[in-house]
Amino acid sequence: MKRARKAAARTLVCIILLCAFLTGPLFSDTKKLRVTAETARIYLEPRDGSTVIATVEKGTILTLRNIRKIRRIWNHVYFATDKSGVTKSGYIQDSYVERLFVVTTIETLDEGKETEKHFRDAHWGMRQDQVMRLEGAPSAQDKTGEYKVMRYWESIKDMGCWIDYIFDDDKLMKARYIFLVKHEHKTQYFGDYKKAKDFLTEVHGQSPLTNVNWLNAEHKDDYSKWGLAVSLGHLEYSAIWDAPETEIVLRLYGENNEVKLVAEYTGKLEKEKKKDRLKGGIERIM
Helix, strand or coil: CHHHHHHHHHHHHHHHHHHHHHCCHHHCCCEEEEECCCEEEEECCCCCCCCEEEEEECCCEEEECCCCCECCCEEEEEEECCCCCCEEEEEEEHHHEEECCCCCCCCECCCCCECCCCECCECCCCCHHHHHHHHCCCCEEEEECCEEEEEEEEEECCEEEEEEEEEECCEEEEEEEEECCCCCCHHHHHHHHHHHHHHHHHHHCCCCEEEEEECCHHHCCCHHHHHHHHHCCCEEEEEEEECCCEEEEEEEEEECCEEEEEEEEEEHHHHHHHHHHHHHHHHHHC
């Protein structure tokens, strides 16, 4: 009788292990992608400068490893090589593939409440490790005063840019796009400003407030020198979006004879926190 019970127990354990194995990643309900470009590169890491591990042709079927995109534009996929048939994994840009399945997703907080996205796929108050789960490992990290910055690189509207996530006490409070375009003729930056504004309009709707601010009117009557005026700090362009929990400011301005294009996102709670700090400082002085 005891032997029969032991044998039954061993059988049950084997069945449980087998079920766990069969429902694991290898045998899960796989989701497929199909390559739509004539050719597409698969990279070792989710960035353009990474090592290319394969080039696939139009119609190639890839297996999606994770339904969530990395850094918004990269899919983590499995594929079998033509020569050896060995299965490899890598990253392919979303614009080169189409999904062969339908996805319905809802972003939720840990308590199960639906949450608003404030910057890309992130929301204010996220920890650094939570942002890294969305974007992957940062290209660089820095500490500026009380803030810690995690930096990523991406191309938006064919413009290279840094994407900064800014944390205070391990909570996401601010973020920004720093566009890295360089031009020989400074008037070309106005086209970049329009592209950045169009990108933000696609995400957040039309900006209700735009400004063209002359701080020094020396070159105001000569449009060919407006780019120079920006680089000298004489002229600024800006557009502002005021969302319920976020203020977004796009600025084209100049410092040290260089033109800068930055879109900065600030959580309203962070603004209130700054006010409280300033108020506390004044009270201590009093």
